[in-house]
Amino acid sequence: MGTRPAPYQVVADAFRQAIAEGAWAPGHRLPSRAKLGEEYGVGENVIRRAQELLITEGLLEGRPGAGTYVRERQERLTMTRFPALGHPSAPLAPEGVASWEASSIAKVPAPDAVATRLAITPGEHTVRTAYEFLDSARRPLMIATSWEPMAITGTTAVVLPDGGPLAGRSVVDRMAYLGIEVVRADERTRPVHLDREQGHLLGAAAGSLATLIERTYYDSGNRPVETADLLIPADRWTIDYRLHLTTGQPPH
Template identity: 70%
Template sequence: MAADRTGPPYLVVAEAFRRLVNEGEWPADYRLPSRTVLGQKYGVGENVVRRAQELLITEGLLEGRAGSGTYVRAREEQLSMSRCPAPGYPSAPLAPEGIASWEAHSTAKFPAPAGIAARLGIAEGEHCVRTAYEFLDAARRPVMLSTSWEPMAITGQTAVVLPDGGPFAGRSVVDRMAHLGIRVVRAVEQPRPVQVDRDQAQQLGIPAGTLATMIERTFYDSTGRPVETADLLIPAHRWSVAYDIALQSANE
């Protein structure tokens, strides 16, 4: 049965597969027929079937199992991750719903790469504390990643130099900076779609190429100085990202 829609063949086949999954004809853990069989059914070559499957793997609908084949991925409830525009508004928690705990590893005197240095307004190679976070669900599976950078010119030689150590371990950037008399007043977030690379996929236990949202977040103090920047990697099949923005009327 050839696909009956126009467009690139792999997208037509992918839409047919997507419909079979969404309508339940292919249930969770269903093993797809071979690419040869599917190609014959839809009147396309095996490479077209492969591209269609790869697309749905990135969307989280299918998964490849080494040595076994391609299966329908068991659906996970997609949660809403609420973000906020800046400190002082209803807070966006460090660990949103669906995350039970996190692990962090900080490295001091880490030279800032060019891109990070530009975001922090410092010289390339200037020392930072780099902290890698793995956010875990109730079963202690990593489900979200984050990497944070803080200039040591601000936090060095203080009790809050390490986000995962000392008396303020696990506290927010806002709280830790407040201990130094620095008032964090603004956050800028730039979300963009990405596909997870092999290392990220291995950490998260998902296929390489899976769709995710990358949020580049930077905190600024009351003088406009960047005090921390971070990359948050949020798998799209687990969370939709929503911004809760408080507004003031012209009369306030």
């Protein structure tokens, strides 16, 4: 006698069938979890787990504040690393990004890992900025969080990346306004699983695979002036690295 499937798996199978048969077409907004729970005779937690499973499989997508939808067929997007450092539209460089939103908070104590990347003392004040990158339908494509030492920008007009005379401009442009030349960006990538909050922001299931890019900008004196975490859902993006080589470089 075989093991009976869990209730959320039974509900997930019913959802798959509704999508496969066209009863739920691409773009269809699912009823509330309470209503689906009544229809299938289960609790809302079972409905949530079924939805999260299908989000992981790419059949559904969550839209923060708007509900859960049958996912439109999407082509993979391409992100080329690196864009030109001084390019004014660098935040919008990734393919498919139509707009972005930012929210900055000053005097945020630097967590230990961030302090290490910025070569400052843990707890030292930073400006933390959260970014959301959206497509033309205002669906989330990726998110990022950056930190800048307030020792560099704290008494200037460009202390907040989303305010002041250079609001929305790149780190390179804002640092140039202060007479600081940004000459290098180091990046480290690693696979991560989205936590519940990250999944909510990206319309993805908690536990979904993503690529984390830890990027740090350096000035001409090798001082870190900004560091950022870019969180990119693995099922949506291909990341290309474009390397400019010069004669005489050894093979790697």
